[in-house]
Amino acid sequence: MSAGVDLLSRGTPCGHFDTGRCRSCGWLDRPYDVQVQALEDDVRSLVGERHGLVWEPTVRSRTAHFRNKAKMVVGGTVDAPTLGILDPRGRGVDLRDCPLHEAPIVAALPALADAVARARVTPYDVTTRRGELKHLLVTSSPDGELMVRLVLRSEEAVSRLRKHLPALLADLPGARVVSVNLQPEHKAVLEGDREIVLTDEASLRMRVNDVDLHLLPQSFFQTNTEVAAALYRQGRAWVEEATPRSVGDLYCGVGGFALHVAGRGRDVLGVEVSAAAVESATRSARELGLDARFRAGDATTALEGGAAPDLVVVNPPRRGIGDRLAAWLEASTVRHVVYSSCNARTLARDLAAMPSLRPVRARLLDMFPHTAHHEVITLLER
Incomplete structure (x- = not known):
């Protein structure tokens, strides 16, 4: 067992949990x-x-490092996006170093934040109901390959994401599927019905046992x-x-x-x-x-x-x-x-x-x- 896993087994190893920034793992302080x-x-x-x-x-x-899917709320600004959750006042709390996610996801999140800034996709502000990018959903396969989904309010940024897709794939060679999900409504729904796949490949291979x-997205x-x-x-x-x-x-x-x-x-x-x-x-x-x-x-x-x-x-x-x-x-x-x-x-x-x-x-x-x-x-x- 790695040092990180052993530390988690003893409870309260996460700085976000200890400081109260994130309490999603309600039992994290229990052995x-x-x-x-x-x-x-x-x-x-x-x-x-x-x-x-x-x-x-x-x-x-x-x-630790057992979750194959990250569901990150996008906050902050277009130049400095946060990936994680929102605090009670609707401000972004960055959790890209969350110890629950599989290693390929943790490694990919900084490059994805850079890609969002490069494509000038404005994070959605729940208080003002302005902006485009609501969530970033990343799934990791047992082979370390990734599916990346950007949940947007509209199609406004899709052409820019297409333009910058080659740079993203160069930064993340393990990304097999990149897509945009459209969720135009202001409500607590993670994703919408419509999906726009940007890559040639539309599905992620998950090797489970034999x-x-x-x-699919x-x-x-x-x-x-x-x-x-x-x-x-x-x-x-x-x-x-x-x-x-x-x-x-x-x-x-x-x-x-x-x-x-x-x-x-x-x-x-x-x-x-x-x-x-x-x-x-x-x-x-x-x-x-x-x-x-x-x-x-x-x-x-x-x-x-x-x-x-x-x-x-x-x-x-x-x-x-x-x-x-x-x-x-x-x-x-x-x-x-x-x-x-x-x-x-x-x-x-x-x-x-x-x-x-x-x-x-x-x-x-x-x-x-x-x-x-x-x-x-x-x-x-x-």
């Missing part, structure tokens, strides 16, 4: 063992004591690549033990679970509301030579009206799978469910709605160190 114990106690109390349920050892995270995933991916890899390995292990002939992967995103369990003559269908994510998952399956199918649609109703698969994987947003899908699973012939949840409260609610599907295995994964957030994966058996 890491104490953090993990608190997560375990909270999640197990929410899921409840259940006969036959075995908890696997918690998957721990690195405590699977290459492709992230608005694709969702877990913020902790190493722990996400462990999540997919655990899901694959449980699926292999269950030996299903058919698998439905609901809320499949860019295909993480589906691509990890495909093969062996297994019929795998992934369903995701985002057509772009389905396009990415289909590309990965084609490149890997896997017989997995993907389609865009509503995951809550996607399996209704047809033959139920032997096993269903669900990886819903924080709101959970909801009453309709839970009722369908309860009434179906599905033998196993692998449920990956980022909210144990809605997981517990959904489990209560599916009493015929008994949780037999569970595992907590610390996807978000220094916070009360968590990821828990559960195997249900009829």
Whole structure:
């Protein structure tokens, strides 16, 4: 373990946290063992004591340089932009040295700040509602390649960004995708619907275990690549033990679970509301030579009206799978469910709605160190 990681494990190593400039990591002053114990106690109390349920050892995270995505609010001036957060008065607080981000992101942020100044893109001022650049979003792949997205209020600066793109790519040879996202409204929304890709390449390759995933600018991916890899390995292990002939992967995103369990003559269908994510998952399956199918649609109703698969994987947003899908699973012939949840409260609610599907295995994964957030994966058996 590096000195920085060891320091974080003992608590309060961050100058921004110590001085109160940034308190986003609410548990940063707790030793890491104490953090993990608190997560375990909270999640197990929410899921409840259940006969036959075995908890696997918690998957721990690195405590520094684990975030593969930086979501930086842009403040300051066109000559001296800040990348980080805003203080209570709307002024920029520069956090480009945040110890949570992966090393390629930390190394890239100064060059990106220089590129913003060079292209004369004015930071957006939330108090006056003037300016253009709202956020800078940077994603790092396991190979150290980058996706850079600039969230702008309008297209006013796009031509200048195109003009200065060669200089940016020269400064950041690892940047594979650079895009502009348009978010014209003055409200607390990180990004808008429209994306303008400036580079020839439009997707970032994410190598996770033995699977290459492709992230488009608005694709969702877990913020902790190493722990996400462990999540997919655990899901694959449980699926292999269950030996299903058919698998439905609901809320499949860019295909993480589906691509990890495909093969062996297994019929795998992934369903995701985002057509772009389905396009990415289909590309990965084609490149890997896997017989997995993907389609865009509503995951809550996607399996209704047809033959139920032997096993269903669900990886819903924080709101959970909801009453309709839970009722369908309860009434179906599905033998196993692998449920990956980022909210144990809605997981517990959904489990209560599916009493015929008994949780037999569970595992907590610390996807978000220094916070009360968590990821828990559960195997249900009829």
